[in-house]
Amino acid sequence: MQSPDFNAPHRTASGVTPQAVPHVRSAADGAAAPRVIAVASGKGGVGKTSVSVNLATALVNAGQRTLLLDTDLGLANVDVMLGLSPRFTLADVFAGRCELRDTLLAGPNGLMVVPAASGKRHMTELTPQQHVGLVHAFSELDLPIDTMVVDNAAGIADGVLTFCQAAQDVIVVVCDEPASVTDAYALIKVLSRERGVSRVQVLANQVQHAVEGRQLFEKLERVSARFLDVTLNYLGAIPRDEWLRRAIQRQEAVVDAFPSCPSAIAFRDIARRSRQWQSPAGPRGHVEFFIERLIAQAPAPAAARSAAA
Structure with a gap:
């Protein structure tokens, strides 16, 4: 199947024409590995x-x-949520109807989006090997990007664990509900004990005030420090905001639709903090997004450098 022209305009459901997706580059371009942030x-x-x-x-x-x-x-x-109308989704990739790059959509302001499928039950029954295969497929995609944000399903299914394991950073979203805190701890426990995730960013969402967000984090931190070998960092809180609800109804990001509202300000602060995280020096294991670029940019061992000299 012929790949679409990524410089051609894509139209959203609302009729807005966002910026085009940039050309896919080859590995020869020497692109650095993007930072990958999994949201769960x-x-x-x-x-x-x-x-x-x-x-x-x-x-x-x-x-x-x-x-x-x-x-x-x-x-x-x-x-x-972004008002986009995909021609292909990840379901088409797994069915062999297209390649991964064919799913790329151009979102607002140049945001690139790879959509999944909705209402496709067989997509929830993929094997662990298929999840890992999707992770490795991004090494071949080799887009010129700085950051990839991975929106996971809720819970502790194999796919969620694999995609979080394959990211450099994991953000666990929690709100002020007993089940949310309990299930967030369960997710962190499984990521730590079964997938070797040693650091988790905690983001409190839909809070009434800043103190509430800090209290949610402290609940998780107390029990995690007692039973788990994992470091929790408090990323911040997103306030409960009527403007956010209106943005969702408009199928826009609130940071674009209402940039001066409280939730938009909080999201920009979260983005600023995430840009300050240390970039990976190389791969940690075999299951990582863009692993070939991570290997390419990893510093050579001292002995190898001496031999080369």
């Missing part, structure tokens, strides 16, 4: 996809070339 939650309904969309949009608006990947493989809605 223990339970659904905590605003995880809204966090992913607004974080990615805030990063684009700050000058970061950003790709938003929807890996909620059975109930995807990133494209809906």
